[in-house]
Amino acid sequence: QVQLVESGGGLVQPGGSLRLSCAASGFTFSSYAMSWVRQAPGKGREWVSDINTGGSRKHYADFVKGRFTISRDNAKNTLYLQMNSLRPEDTAVYYCAKGGRYEYAGWGQGTQVTVSS
Numbered sequence: 001q002v003q004l005v006e007s008g009g010g011l012v013q014p015g016g017s018l019r020l021s022c023a024a025s026g027f028t029f030s031s032y033a034m035s036w037v038r039q040a041p042g043k044g045r046e047w048v049s050d051i052n053t054g055g056s057r058k059h060y061a062d063f064v065k066g067r068f069t070i071s072r073d074n075a076k077n078t079l080y081l082q083m084n085s086l087r088p089e090d091t092a093v094y095y096c097a098k099g100g101r102y103e104y105a106g107w108g109q110g111t112q113v114t115v116s117s
Helices: none
Strands: 003-007 010-012 018-025 034-039 045-051 058-060 068-073 078-083 092-098 105-107 111-115
Touching (some): 003 092, 018 034, 018 092, 034 078
Antiparallel strands (some): 018 078, 034 092, 045 058, 092 105
16 A cells, blocks of 8 residues: 655744655555645645656645645655745645645655744
């Protein structure tokens, strides 16, 4: 079955950086676009970024554009999200999901990112 395991979250000060990872198994990772989505306290889940199968096309939500970078390593079945210039409003549980922005389904347990001084 599809398994997605996110890691790399933590507490960081505003302006800081974190790199999230997502280890995928149970499906042919290289055949699927992948997404990062997040859910802030008291809010619904929102799409953050996606990447195509080969890693050549990437899309970002406006609120992270220029600060976050999505990437993937198909040899390692791993998805990444480099997050720079973090803001308090980026505080959320971050999930990786199988599929692109309009088709993602299934995600892991998530990793908590807290941006606070």
